[in-house]
Amino acid sequence: MVDRLAALLGHFSISAQTFQTGPLCGINTLDGSKPYGQLHLLRRGKAEVWHGHTKAHDLEEPSLLFYPRPTPHSFVTDREHGADFVCAHILFEGGSANPLLNALPDCLCMPLTQLPDSVALLSLLFAEAEANNCGRQTVLDRLFEVILIQLLRGLMESDSPQLGLLAGLAHTQLRRAIVAMHEKPEEDWSVERLAKIAGMSRSVFSNQFRDAVGDTPANYLQRWRIGLVQKWLKNGQPLRLIAEEAGYGSEAALSRAFKSQCGLSPMQWLKESQAAKH
Structure with missing residues (x-):
């Protein structure tokens, strides 16, 4: 397991x-x-x-x-x-x-x-x-x-885990794909590739993932990556390295994905996050 x-x-x-x-x-x-x-x-x-x-x-x-x-x-x-x-x-x-x-x-x-x-x-x-x-x-x-x-x-292991990540991790097949995303966020994960890891067809995987986790595999992956980006920004890592470790091909691609989810560029978000502490 x-x-x-x-x-x-x-x-x-x-x-x-x-x-x-x-x-x-x-x-x-x-x-x-x-x-x-x-x-x-x-x-x-x-x-x-x-x-x-x-x-x-x-x-x-x-x-x-x-x-x-x-x-x-x-x-x-x-x-x-x-x-x-x-x-x-x-x-x-x-x-x-x-x-x-x-x-x-x-x-x-x-x-x-x-x-x-x-x-x-x-x-x-x-x-x-x-x-x-x-x-x-x-x-x-x-x-x-x-x-x-x-x-x-x-x-x-609960008999009835609620909708969300815990429900996905409780699923004997979906968990394999979720753990793969957690372990290697830098990989180029397609739905087809994740479905193969889970041992399911693309359509069955997408439907069961959404039913259990409450989101699509692509959206979940982006939220996971952006969460890591936020942590690495706070740790002072350079944006170029962060983009590579988070699975984005360039700083520009990372900035677009980050702004799409957070409404701010990575540097703007970091500045506001630091200001909120003071």
Whole structure:
């Protein structure tokens, strides 16, 4: 089986920063103002989860609550005894250019019993959270990252993955073509060539790709390439090299494709992106 996450994570990393290990008492709010999401693990106790004035979840058993993107939310717990949480900020490199982030729901909530492959890992994380060992923060951060990857694996194997990239990666044939695009964006990918990799006819491949992913193969490839271009621009790579690595024959061809998708030239986009940080 092809590794469906290797190229995605190789181009766009996922990082975790643990910020809570212990009881939360009363009302605790995250305002969603920072450029990252959160992964919460409820170990003991009960908690209500509120989105503004709406109660979104009742956590009555050990549970996982995942917000891939910045989302305001609050926990309401017993004022005296609280509930025992271990929580981390989660940052998907590339932001909106990251197709994995774009494929995830706004919120995912499930009891820990639905993560049987993570039992040993969760036990290790909870033990580390209680201890005061050297390197504790780094260990917790890495454990959260592994849990997140295991969660992504589970979503790809779900009986009913939603429309989008995860549905495409769950498909036993389409996944081969999607991974090929992820691994080698510089290749001259035609629909015929991708269909051959998937082991399907051109028409069947195009129809099933659109039905599963919600876009045509050509459009998906362009969005993948432009997302990489945005990352490489921010890293300071020269446009000539970027055009080659992203599969465009020239800087002019890259600029046309970039402006078609983003409404700006690559340099204009980079200037605006840098200005937005200040």
